[in-house]
Amino acid sequence: MxxxxxxxxxxxxxxxxxxxxxxxxxxxxxxxxxxxxxxxxxxxxxxxxxxxxxxxxxxxxxxxxxxxxxxxxxxxxxxxxxxGNVNINAQPTVVQETPSLLVVDAQNGLAQPALQTVYEQLVQKTRETGLCVVLLRRAFHIAALWMDVEPLARQGFVALTCVNASSCVAPAPGTSAVYGTNPMAFACPREGHEPLVFDQASSLRARGDVMLSARAGEEVPLGTGMNSEGELTQNPKEILKGGALLPFGGYKGASIAMMVEILAAALTGGQFSWEIDRWSQPTPDTASAGQFLLCIDPTVAGQTMFAQRIQDLAQKLLDSGQSRLPGDLRYTTRAKTESExxxxxxxxxxxxxxxxxxxxxxxx
Missing domain, CATH: 1.10.1530.10 (Malate/L-lactate/L-sulpholactate dehydrogenase, four-helix barrel)
Structure with a gap:
């Protein structure tokens, strides 16, 4: 069979x-x-x-x-x-390559299969040169970003990735959407433990979380977003319908959103968030966004005890009173669901x- x-x-x-x-x-x-x-x-x-x-x-x-x-x-x-917003028959193409760089055109297809096509090259180049950057454009990505970096950390690498998306986040100060939620994810190995991994949006709350609140009829914390009149609101439906999310930490989060816009859109050759015309499509989700991925091999830099040093850092954080480390909650939930x-x-x-x-x- x-x-x-x-x-x-x-x-x-x-x-x-x-x-x-x-x-x-x-x-x-x-x-x-x-x-x-x-x-x-x-x-x-x-x-x-x-x-x-x-x-x-x-x-x-x-x-x-x-x-x-x-x-x-x-x-x-x-x-x-x-x-038909996404090309399901896309053949991702490497349009530029150097010993430590891969520029990939996803051909308006799904980001995850596009990344998979160059994954082995990414790993090989990282081991050979110490680092590799993947610049992906014209890709559709609304998934969790940690999945793109956690596997790399399990191979001993340090990995950072970020994506832009259609605009739904206002700058600070600002009253209309310019950025996407522009999330980033980071992962690195930790001796004797699961990798340290975080995945977070540049907005105070991820758009998906606001959508869940809207579906449940729940309010969101004040400062999450504004309505179409530029007024703060706790009504998630008003935020999603013509309003805008707000960056975390005011101008600090807005600066990170701008950095992601530069790395994932300008550097990849993709569209900026406000250039993605999501409303002309049959559904509001479309491709054309970009992704930046950096992978580093600490051993090539001579850091043979890197994972142990990360464990020393993690232990210091725990000793200082931090109750859990990035990724711990997911790992705990993962173990529970794998059992139950x-x-x-x-x-x-x-x-x-x-x-x-x-x-x-x-x-x-």
Whole structure:
């Protein structure tokens, strides 16, 4: 029996369990959820390889408790794929290469498969020269960024990445959106422990978290954003409908958002956030954003005890009273869900399955 047949058999079993659980929640393992999500992406037109890559972008954050970037994002991906906003047949191309640089045109396709095509080159160049920079343009990326850097830290590297997106964040001071949430993620190895990893937006709150609050009918903290009149509001729907998010720390967060705009848009040759015309598309999510990724090998710089020094730093932080380190909460949640399973709404998953089909628009 081939792997494809095994996955199909597993999917049918999962589908049967979901049907039996209509109207209630059910616990699935990470593997089961990956099989289910990859099948959904295949039905939306992706190849089996790309479908599994995209399944991980939704399932792993859900497993780790990062719900704003977990299964919550799957409908956005499906709507975008079906509408033809993203080129599902994209063939990412390396348009410029040096011993420590890869400039990649994602051809208006998905960012994660595009990065995967140059991953081995990235690792090889980092080991050979001590560092490598990937500049990715014309890519669609609304996933958690830590997934792009944590695997590199597990290989002993220090990694930093950032992306821009369609504008929804005002500068400081400012009353209209110029930047995207412009998140960045960082990871590095830590001797005897999981890597140190953080993933954060330049805005006070990630747009996905504001969307979750809007869906739940909850207010957001004052300072999260403003309405279309430029007035502070705690109503997430007013922020999302013609308003703007605000950067964390005022001008300090705005400066970081500007830096991300320069690294992920100007340097990659991609579009600035305000140049991405999200409203002319069939759905408000479209490609054309950019991503900057820097990977460094500490050993090439002679830092053979780097991971131990990071552990010394981490211990000092804990001794000083810091209750947990970046990434700890995700690792704790990951261990729990790997043991107990991931709680999902059966009706929600079945609804997404029923909405997908193989007749999608492949232009992008």
């Amino acid at each position: 081939t792997q494809s047949t095994n996955l199909q058999t597993d999917f049918q079993a999962i589908l049967h369990n979901l049907e039996a659980a209509r109207g209630q929640s059910i616990f699935l393992t990470t593997t089961q959820l990956l099989v289910w999500a990859s099948k959904i992406f295949e039905r939306a037109g992706l190849s089996s390889q790309d479908a599994m890559i995209m399944a991980r972008t939704c399932v792993y954050p859900e497993r780790d408790g990062a719900l704003s970037h977990g299964l919550f994002r799957l409908p956005n991906y499906l709507q975008t794929l079906v509408a 399973g991931i709680k999902v709404d059966a009706d929600l998953l079945l609804g997404w399955y029923e909405q997908t089909n193989t007749g999608v628009n492949t232009s992008g």
